[in-house]
């Protein structure tokens with residue numbers, strides 16, 4: 001019963017703790033909070049969005065599935081209209097990494113909550129920008145939807161040590177431990193890095209040099225990880 005969740009949203013839903021009062025930032029259609037409410041997984045949901053059109057869509061979903069008594073809709077930038085004591089879990093899904101950083105920076109209290117983010121772009125900037133906000137990635141979960149792999153990040157308080165270029169690009173290996181999609185993610189991101197580097201090679205603008213160095217360092221790191229994984233696999237077969 002309820003709206004059907006895509007694998008991406010289902011991966012986010014699976015990380016929401018049972019019984020948590022949820023804030024769904026940038027809710028749009030509100031499928032995630034309404035699904036969680038109908039499953040009995042959360043007692044209440046606070047849905048925010050910057051724009052009236054998405055909030056109208058959220059209102060329609062909430063009314064259609066009869067959960068208006070447990071849902072609040074607010075128009076605001078990120079968490080600006082949410083008080084920390086109102087929620088236990090914050091979800092920011094389906095937005096670019098820079099927008100997610102902007103929202104987190106304006107709500108320094110998110111580190112005290114379960115905080116799940118699902119970026120659609122700029123993952124290296126997001127991973128790299130968390131330390132300045134006193135946050136780090138505790139876990140990364142991958143979800144496949146058609147040809148695309150999406151990443152859900154569980155954030156936790158406290159900065160971690162500086163990330164390498166490869167860690168900014170694909171996350172720390174510990175954060176992905178046991179994820180069956182990890183080898184595929186590593187292979188895809190390696191191909192993406194090679195394409196980006198080939199593009200920079202063709203354009204050869206002097207201002208691109210720092211980016212080229214960053215991407216080369218990331219590619220070396222990813223190739224090393226692949227080698228380590230293959231070595232570990234072959235040891236396992238001895």
Ligand SMILES: C[S@@+](CC[C@H](N)C(=O)[O-])C[C@H]1O[C@@H](n2cnc3c(N)ncnc32)[C@H](O)[C@@H]1O
Pocket residue numbers: 009025026027028029048049050051054076077078079092093094095099103
């Ligand atoms: C692509 S939709 C994602 C909807 C849903 N969260 C999901 O993952 O399927 C992005 C939504 O975020 C909203 N949005 C963008 N920037 C925002 C901000 N700073 N604060 C609140 N909502 C924002 C947009 O209006 C849009 O409705």
